[in-house]
Amino acid sequence: MSTNTTGGTSTVSAGGLPSRRNTELALLAFAVVIPVFAYANVGLAKNGSLPAGMVGYGLGLGLLAAVAHLLVRKFAPYADPLILPICTLLNGLGLVLIWRLDQEPRVEPLNAAPGQLMWSAVGVALFLAVLVFLKDHRILQRYTYISMAAAIVLLALPMFFPAVNGAKIWVTIPGVGSLQPGEFAKIIITVFFAGYLMVKRDALALASRRFLGIYLPRGRDLGPILAIWALSLLILVFETDLGTSLLFFGMFVVMLYVATERTSWILFGLLLSAAGAVFVASFNSHVASRVHNWLNPLETVNGNVTETAQVMYAFGSGGLFGSGLGEGYSRFIGGIAVKSDYILATVGEELGLTGMMAILLLYGLLIERGIRTALAARDPFGKLLAVGLSGAFAIQVFVVAGGVTALIPLTGMTMPFLAQGGSSVIANWALFAILLRISDTARRPAPAPAPSPDVEMTQVVRP
Amino acid sequence: MNKPLRRIAVFCGILIMALLVRVNWVQFVQADELQSDDRNRRVAVERYAHPRGDIIVEGKAVTGSTETDGSDYQYKRTHKNGPVWAPVTGRASQAFGTSMLEGVYDEFLTGTDDRLFFNRTIDMLTGKPMEGGNVVTTLNAEAQRAAFEGLGDKKGAVAAIDPQTGAILALASTPSYDPSAIAGNSKEDEKKWVALNDDPDKPMLNRALRETYPPGSTFKVVTAAAALESGRYDIDKPSGIEDPYQLPQSTDTLSNYGSPPCDDATLKVALQYSCNATFAGISHELGNEKMIEVAEKFGYNTEHFVPIRSAESVYPEDNQPQNAQAGIGQASNRATPLQMAMVTAAIANDGKLMKPYMVDRLEGPRSVVEQTEPEELGQPLSATNAGKLQDMMENVVENGTGTNGRLDGVTVGGKTGTAQRGVDNSESPYAWFISYAMTDGGSPVAVAVVVEDSNAQRDEISGGGLAAPIAKDVMRAVLDGRS
Numbered sequence: 001m002s003t004n005t006t007g008g009t010s011t012v013s014a015g016g017l018p019s020r021r022n023t024e025l026a027l028l029a030f031a032v033v034i035p036v037f038a039y040a041n042v043g044l045a046k047n048g049s050l051p052a053g054m055v056g057y058g059l060g061l062g063l064l065a066a067v068a069h070l071l072v073r074k075f076a077p078y079a080d081p082l083i084l085p086i087c088t089l090l091n092g093l094g095l096v097l098i099w100r101l102d103q104e105p106r107v108e109p110l111n112a113a114p115g116q117l118m119w120s121a122v123g124v125a126l127f128l129a130v131l132v133f134l135k136d137h138r139i140l141q142r143y144t145y146i147s148m149a150a151a152i153v154l155l156a157l158p159m160f161f162p163a164v165n166g167a168k169i170w171v172t173i174p175g176v177g178s179l180q181p182g183e184f185a186k187i188i189i190t191v192f193f194a195g196y197l198m199v200k201r202d203a204l205a206l207a208s209r210r211f212l213g214i215y216l217p218r219g220r221d222l223g224p225i226l227a228i229w230a231l232s233l234l235i236l237v238f239e240t241d242l243g244t245s246l247l248f249f250g251m252f253v254v255m256l257y258v259a260t261e262r263t264s265w266i267l268f269g270l271l272l273s274a275a276g277a278v279f280v281a282s283f284n285s286h287v288a289s290r291v292h293n294w295l296n297p298l299e300t301v302n303g304n305v306t307e308t309a310q311v312m313y314a315f316g317s318g319g320l321f322g323s324g325l326g327e328g329y330s331r332f333i334g335g336i337a338v339k340s341d342y343i344l345a346t347v348g349e350e351l352g353l354t355g356m357m358a359i360l361l362l363y364g365l366l367i368e369r370g371i372r373t374a375l376a377a378r379d380p381f382g383k384l385l386a387v388g389l390s391g392a393f394a395i396q397v398f399v400v401a402g403g404v405t406a407l408i409p410l411t412g413m414t415m416p417f418l419a420q421g422g423s424s425v426i427a428n429w430a431l432f433a434i435l436l437r438i439s440d441t442a443r444r445p446a447p448a449p450a451p452s453p454d455v456e457m458t459q460v461v462r463p
Numbered sequence: 464m465n466k467p468l469r470r471i472a473v474f475c476g477i478l479i480m481a482l483l484v485r486v487n488w489v490q491f492v493q494a495d496e497l498q499s500d501d502r503n504r505r506v507a508v509e510r511y512a513h514p515r516g517d518i519i520v521e522g523k524a525v526t527g528s529t530e531t532d533g534s535d536y537q538y539k540r541t542h543k544n545g546p547v548w549a550p551v552t553g554r555a556s557q558a559f560g561t562s563m564l565e566g567v568y569d570e571f572l573t574g575t576d577d578r579l580f581f582n583r584t585i586d587m588l589t590g591k592p593m594e595g596g597n598v599v600t601t602l603n604a605e606a607q608r609a610a611f612e613g614l615g616d617k618k619g620a621v622a623a624i625d626p627q628t629g630a631i632l633a634l635a636s637t638p639s640y641d642p643s644a645i646a647g648n649s650k651e652d653e654k655k656w657v658a659l660n661d662d663p664d665k666p667m668l669n670r671a672l673r674e675t676y677p678p679g680s681t682f683k684v685v686t687a688a689a690a691l692e693s694g695r696y697d698i699d700k701p702s703g704i705e706d707p708y709q710l711p712q713s714t715d716t717l718s719n720y721g722s723p724p725c726d727d728a729t730l731k732v733a734l735q736y737s738c739n740a741t742f743a744g745i746s747h748e749l750g751n752e753k754m755i756e757v758a759e760k761f762g763y764n765t766e767h768f769v770p771i772r773s774a775e776s777v778y779p780e781d782n783q784p785q786n787a788q789a790g791i792g793q794a795s796n797r798a799t800p801l802q803m804a805m806v807t808a809a810i811a812n813d814g815k816l817m818k819p820y821m822v823d824r825l826e827g828p829r830s831v832v833e834q835t836e837p838e839e840l841g842q843p844l845s846a847t848n849a850g851k852l853q854d855m856m857e858n859v860v861e862n863g864t865g866t867n868g869r870l871d872g873v874t875v876g877g878k879t880g881t882a883q884r885g886v887d888n889s890e891s892p893y894a895w896f897i898s899y900a901m902t903d904g905g906s907p908v909a910v911a912v913v914v915e916d917s918n919a920q921r922d923e924i925s926g927g928g929l930a931a932p933i934a935k936d937v938m939r940a941v942l943d944g945r946s
Contacts, residue, residue: 254474258467298500305502315489316497317505329535332504353490357483364479371472375465383464387471398478407485 020081021073027085028065035061035092038325042100045326060117061092064124075131076440080373083439086366087432090417091120091425093359096325097346098339098420104331107338112420119422123429130433137438141381144195151189154181155231159238169241169412182244183427186251186392187434193252194384197259201380205260228252229272237280242287243403243411247395249273254391255384258374287409294409307335307342311404314345315356322352339420341412344404359418360401367394370435376442386438389431504535511536511557516572516595518552518564519826520602526552526565536648540565545641547611550620550634550669551602551821553771558648559656563669564598564822565642567770571596571825571832578825578832585829597826601630605940606908610635613933619894619914620670622800623937626808626899626906628837629817631769633910633937634801636670638662672773675797676913679882680737681895681926682792684852685806687730689757690745691848698851701727704744711783717743717791734855735863737879739791746790751781754790760843761816762805769801769819776802792882803897803911810856811876811899811906814849816840853901865896867931870939874901877934879926884916891916896930900938908941910934 036058043051051057065088072079099113134140140147157171158181164170172178197204232245253269280287293299293308300306305313310333318328328349333342348356370390377383396413403410414421416428489497499506514528515538525548527541540555542548553563561569570576574583574595586593603623610621614637623633644655659667668674690696706725707718717739719725725738733741746754758764758778767773776798781789788794801819809816818838825833844852856876859865865877877898884890893916899909912930 254471258464258471261464261467298502300502305504309502312489313497313500313503313505315486316494316500317503318490319494319498320491329505329508348486348490353486356486356490360479360482360486364476367475367479368472371468371475375468375472380464383468387468391471391475394475394478398482401482402485405482405485405489407481 019077021069021077024072024081024084025069027081028069028088031085031089031092032058032062032065034089035096038093038096039099041324042096042103042326045324046100046103057095057117060121061088061095064088064121068124068128071128071131072436076436078443078445079436079440080369080443082365082369083432083436086362086369087417087429090359090362090366091123091429094343094415094418094420094425095120097343097418100326100350101331101339101343101346103326107331108336109339109420112339115422116420116425119425120429122422123426126426127429127433130430131437134434134437137382137385137434137441138379140191140385140434141195141198144192144199147188147192147195151185151192152231154185154188155235155244157181168238169244180421180423182241183423184430186244186247186396187389187427187431189248190251190255190385190388190392193255194381194388197255197384198381201259204256204265205262226272229276233276233280237284241412242280242290242409243396243399243413245276246273246399246411247392247413249276250395251388251392255388258387259380259384290409290411294403294406297406307333307337308406308410310334311342311345312406315348315405318349318352318356320353322348322350322355325350340414341400341410341419342404343415343419344401347418348405360397363397363401363416366432367397369439373435373439373442377438378442382438382441386435389435393428393431507557508535510573510575511538513574513592513594514538515540515555516574516597518548518572519597519599520548520551520607521604523604524597526555531647534648540643540646542641542643542646544608545643546639547607547635549639549642549667550636550671551600551607552642553669554642554645554667556642556645556647556652556656558652559645562667563771564600568596568598568822568825572598579827582828594828596828596832598822599824599826601625601632601821601823602634603632603941603944605944606633606937607635609633609936609940610912610933611637611639613912613936614914617914617929618664618670618916619912619930620674620800621910621912621933621937622671622804623908623910623941624801624804624808624817624819626812626817626909629808629819629840630823630837631801631819631821632908632941634669634671634821636668638664638666640666669771670913670915671800672769672771673799675774675776675799676893676895676915677794677796677882677884678792678798678803679880679893679895679926680739680792681803681806681878681880681897681911682790682796682798683734683737683742683880684810684856684878684897685758685761686742686746686754686790687734687855688761688810688844688848688852689749689754690730691851692757692844693749693753695748696730696745698731698855699729701729702733702741702744703727704741704748706738706740708740708744708787710743710787711747713784715784717787730851731855731858734878735858737864742791743787747783747787751783751786754778754786755780757843760841761809762802762840763798767801767805767819769821771821773801774799792880800911800913803895803913804909807897807899807911808906808909809843810849810852811901811909812849813846813905814842814844815846816843856898857901860898864927865898865931867927868896868898868935870900870935870942873938873942875899875935875938876901877931879931881926894926894929896926896934898931898934898938900942902942907945908938910937912937 040050098116101107102111102113158168161171169180169182170178232249235245256265297312298309314330330346330349367390374383374386400413400415402408414424517524518526525543528538529541531539536557553565555561555565572595574593610633621635645652707716709716719739723736725740728738728741755778763776763778766775779795785794789796818840820835824831853876860868860875860877864879868875868877880895882893894914897911899906912934914929
C-alpha cells in the first residue's frame, strides 16, 4: 500500500513546523479567564456579590489547564494548538452554566456543579493518561477486533438495566452512580472501524459494478454496512436511543466514504438511514412522539406547556444579546434535563444569539481542527481514526444542538463538554487526547532522511 | 484519501452552518413571537416585575401593589375597600386574569400600551424600570360608598350618572368580593377563587352592568316618553284607556292592586299611581315598532362600553299582548341598572342622552395620555316633553309611590318599580327605584337602584320601600359633595 502518495502533499512539510505551544498557552489563558469572568457574572447577577468559590474555581481550572499544557508540551509537543484551549473553554463554561443552574432551588439534579467539576478533573486526567501512555496512535490498530467486541459489549450492556426517562442508555451501579457506555463505545468503535476499513478499503473500493453511472458495491461487501445498520437499528429498538444509532451509522458512512472514496456508499448510507428512520418512527412510540414534538414545538398537552415549547420560549426570550448570565428563566423548562440535554437553552436565553453563535463556532472550530488533523495525518489508520472521531463529534453536536433548537427531532444525547454528565465529559476528553496524539504525530518533523532505500522500505506503514 | 476528507470537512461545515441558521431563525426572526407568546411564563414574570399603575377615584388610588416573596411574580395587586370598588376595578390576578377596568386598561396599567411607548423608551434609556399609567375614573367616592352600604347584605346593584355629562358617579353591585384575595397565585388564592366561582350568589358578577332585570314599573317613564312624543297623549289629558285593561288577543285583564283611580287617567295620574292599565294600553296603541324605536333611542338593544362592556338591554319584537306587557316593564323586557340610569339621566337632562363613561383620563408617568370628552348619544325626547315628564316624576315623589325618595330642600323626580318574577309571581320580585335630583344648574345626578330579592316579606318589597332609600342616600352624597 502506497500510503504517502495521498497523504503527503501540502500538509506535511519536511522542514518541521513550529510547535505552536506558546500559542496554546496564550489561548489557554483566555480559556481560563473567560469562564472565571462568567462565574463572577453569575454571582453578581444572582446575589449581588462575587461568588465565594470564585478564587478556588479559577485556581482549579487554571491548574488543570496548566498541568494539561505542561504535559502536552512534554509528550505531544507538535499537537494542534487550538484543541486543548477550546476544550478547556467549553468545559469551563459548562461548569459555570451548571453552577448557575444550581442557584435555582428546584432544578434537578440539585447541586450538580461539584460533581461535574470532579468528573471534569477525571476527564482531564484520562486525557493526560492517553497522551502519556499512548506514544503512537498506530498502537490502537492492534486492537481492531478486541475493540469491536468491547464496543458491542458496551452497547449491549444497557439493555440489561432499567430504562431511565424512556431511554435505555444507562448502566446503573448501585452506590456508585450511573454510566453511559455509549459515550465510550463511540471512541472504541471508531478504532474498530478505522482498523477494519484500513484492511478492507481496497476490496470495498475497487470491486464494484457500474450501474446507471454509479458504482454499486458487491453483495458480499454490503455485509458489514448492513451489519452496522442492523446494529444501530437494534440499539434504537431495544434501547430507544435515537441519537446513538444515528451517531454510529453516520460515523460509519463517513469513514466508509473516506476509506473507499466512493460516493455510492454515501448514497447507500442515506437510503438505509432513511429506511431505518421511517421503520422505527412508525413502530416505536417513543421516537414517534419525539417526531410529533418536533413538528409541533409549541403545542400544549392538556393545557400544559411542553418541555419542547419551554425550550423554544427560552431561546426566543434570549433574543440577540440574551438576558445576561443568571438572569434568565430556563428553569421553567422543568423536568430533569435542564442541566444536561437542554443546557443550550440556558446559553440561548442568557447569552443570546450572540452567545449561541459563539459556542457553535467553537464547536465548529474544534471539528475542523479534528478534520485538519485527519488531513495532516500521514497514515491511513490515523486519517480514518481522526476523521471518525471528528465526524462522530460533529454528528453529536449537530444532533444535540439541532434537537434542542427543533431543527431535527430531539434525541437523548448531551452537548459535549457543556452538559452535565460524567460519562460524556470523560469520554470527550479521551477523544480529543487521541486526536491530539494523531496531530502530534502528523505535525512532528518528518524523520531524518533514511540512509539507504532498504531502510526506508521498512518504514512504510503496513497493517 | 484527502479528497473525501475535504468533502467531509465541507459537510461538517454545512452541519454547523445549518445550526447557525436555525438559531438565527429562532432567536432573531421568531424571537418577538416567542417572547410575547402568552404561554411563555416570562411574559407574566415581566408583567409583574414592577408595580402596576393605579385606578384613581377623586385623586386617591383605590388600588395598590405589594411586593411578594417566594414567587416568580414580584408584585401583586392590592385593593383599598376592595368589595366597594370591585364592580369598577375588577380583578388583576396573577393566576386568574383581569376583568373590568383592570382588564380594559390592562396594557396601560402594566405599561406596555402603545400610548406609553415614549415613556418606555425614556425609561429604558435612563435605566429606570418600566412604569404603568394610572386610570383616573369619574366615580364619586361618597356616592359609591352610600350605594354599597345601602345595598348592605341584600343582592342588588346601583348605577348613578351625572346626566349633564354622562359621567358615571357610582356603580355598586352586591354581594361583592375582595379582588385582593385572588390577586396572587397561591393555594390560598385558588381556594378563594374556586369558592367565588361556586357561590350561587355570583359575587363576581357586575350586576350594575352585566345583569339584566325586568325593569317593571320604572319602564313606564319610557312608555310615557313615547306617549308624549307621539302627541296622542299629554300630561293632563285623559288617556281614554279603561281600567281594568283587557290585553289584546287575550281574555286576561291588567289592573292595579288596591284599585287606584286609573280608569281613563291622565299620564300624570297614571304615573303617580303606576297604573298598569294605562301604560299597557299606551304601549299597545303605539305598537311594538314604535316602542322599540323609543326604547332604542334611550339606549336599548345595544351594548354600551363605559368602557367596560355593559350587557345589552332588550326591548324585543313581540306579539300584541306581550308588547303591552313589555310596556309596563314585564314580559321579555330586560334592562341593566345602567340602562335605567341612562333613561333617568336623559329625562333629567332635558331629553338629551349623554354617553355614559367612567374614565375621565389616562395618565402616563409624565403626562395625560388621553382625556375623555362628554359625548351626546341622542335626544330620545324633546326638551318640552322632558319637562313634562320631569313634572310627572317629581309628582311621583311628592304625592305618589316614591315618597321615600324625597330629599329636603331639593327637587327629586323618581319612579318605583316592582317587577314580577317566576310563574304567577311565585318568586320574590325585584324592587326598583329610579330617580334624579334637580338643582338650579340642572340635574347633577340620576340613579337607578335594583334590589334582587331579600329576606323581607313580599308585600314589603316594593321599589319605594327597599330601593328608594338607597337612591336617596346616593343623591344626597353627590349633592353634599357639590356644595
